[in-house]
Amino acid sequence: MKKCILKHINIVILFSDFLKTVFIFLIATLLALILVNVSAIKDNVFSVYILAVALISVVTSGYIWGIFSSFLGIFSVNYFFTYPYYAFNFLLAGYPLAFLSMLVISSIISTLTVKIKKQVLISATREKQAESLHDITKRLLTATGMDNIRTLTLDYFSNFYGCSVIIYFGNPLSDKNYGIKSLMPHHNTLFEQQAEQNAAQYCYTSANGAGAGTPYQKEAKGTYLPICTDDTVFGVIGLLFENEHFKQPEALNFLGIMTSQLILAIERQNLFEKQQKILVETEKEKMRSNLLRAVSHDLRTPLTCIVFSATTLLENNDTLSKQSSQKLLNDIIQDAQWLIHMVENLLAVTRINNEHAVIKKQYEAIEEIVSATIVKMKKRFPDCQVKVTVPEEFIMVPMDATLIMQVLINLLENAIYHSHSTKPILLTVVYTQKEAIFSIKDNGIGLNPYEIDHIFDGVSIEKTGDSTRGLGIGLSICKSIILAHNGTISAENNTDGGATFRFSLPKGEDINGE
Secondary structure (H helix, E strand, O other), X not given: OHXXXXXXXXXXXXXXXXXXXXXXXXXXXXXXXXXXXXHOOOHHHHHHHHHHHHHHHHHOOOOHHHHHHHHHHHHHHHHHHOOOOOOOOOOOOOXXXXXXXXXXXXXXXXXXXXXXXXXXXXXXXXXXXXXXXXXXXXXXXXXXXXXXXXXXXXXXXXXXXXXXXXXXXXXXXXXXXEEEEOOOOOHHHHHOOHHHHHHHHHHHHXXXXXXXXXXXXXXXXXXXXXXXXXXXXXXXXXXXXXXXXXXXXXXXXXXXXXXXXXXXXXXXXXXXXXXXXXXXXXXXXXXXXXXXXXXXXXXXXHHHHHHHHHHHHHHOOOOOOHHHHHXXXXXXXXXXXXXXXXXXXXXXXXXXXXXXXXXXXXXXXXXXXXXXXXXXXXXXXXXXXXXXXXXXXXXEEEEOHHHHHHHHHHHHHHHHXXXXXXXXXXXXXXXXXXXXXXXXXXXXXXXXXOOHHHHHHOOHHHHOOOOOOOOHHHHHHHHHHHHHOOOEEEEEEOOOOOEEEEEEEEOOOOOOOO
């Protein structure tokens, strides 16, 4: 089928060149007849036909039509403008040499014209290649993420070469990390055939080109080239054409140049991902250190109180009044509940910091999460006052309900312990097109302005010297949980006094993603 199409195209081009040659020659002959009748000078006839030969060489393809028109010009001059007219006679004195000279001149002009035309085409092609190389280099420099790099490369190579393209990042048979852009519907299935996959695999393992137009895996329809440096193979790029013009060495060489720009983009992306991984590990290590400091601070006070109260009861049980004993027991219970809460926080941070842990999100009703949090707070702090404002509409947001409740409890406890105010705490939820925003506002003394930027690091509360209840670990855990939900968290002082802690949760996240 493909051979029939190519044959049909060649016939159309041949017929088109023939018509152009005939048309130009008719015009040249008519013009020569007019010049002879007007000026009666036959020497101009040679110039007219030489001009026609040059013009034919420009508008037709190859050397054939220019040389053919040179011979045709010789016969036309002899037939129309040499005595006896309208008859062929090449034996007149001086004419053989003149005709031979005209043939040589017109043939040389034809050949030179074709060569110039080819050079113009080559120059235009190289200019287009240079512009394309500059464009793809600029776009690859700004591309982020392997998926974006692959999509950009697929579109660019397909548009530039007019072919279907497949790109594998990694081993073609094992990773299956590839993208396809097909110009023909059947190319998708063709890329999946065993011969094509064998060629791609050979290209990856040997770091050599394979498939059509190469010495290896010739049975494949596509041409596969490695995306590699001297010591690393990043993947394979395959091109599938409807015709075979891509086998020209210059086309393959330029493909190699474009592939080198792709390699630079891949290496840059790999370096960026390594740097991000190092930053994450550094942040985790920093959090572990802060966690140890916060734990030692936050656990020391309640444990000391429990030991003191228990020792007092044990040593002075006979002399203490019932009211004093009851107070000491209540202190022990409160401190034990605080320790339980600290253990819950430690379990939460363990879930977040586990490298293999995945936040299991489900769509939860915001109103139900807030209500359950308030119920827990009332059990532990019966006298606390919390004023809640949530949207009237029923809102579902993807989240890990247990962890988000932990965040709300930590922030509310922080407001209770550190605001030093009897006014109600305001818990407000606002829903936008992109996210749900939770705000906890108190009317206390506010935050130290110098500590706001580091308040979620787990050390700021420790520096205040508050020996009753530190919550450095709680705030650092809040930050970890919210970041694990791809949200944001912040703290600020209110203009009318007190502080506001605010965090947001995206509403459109994949519930099974991180």
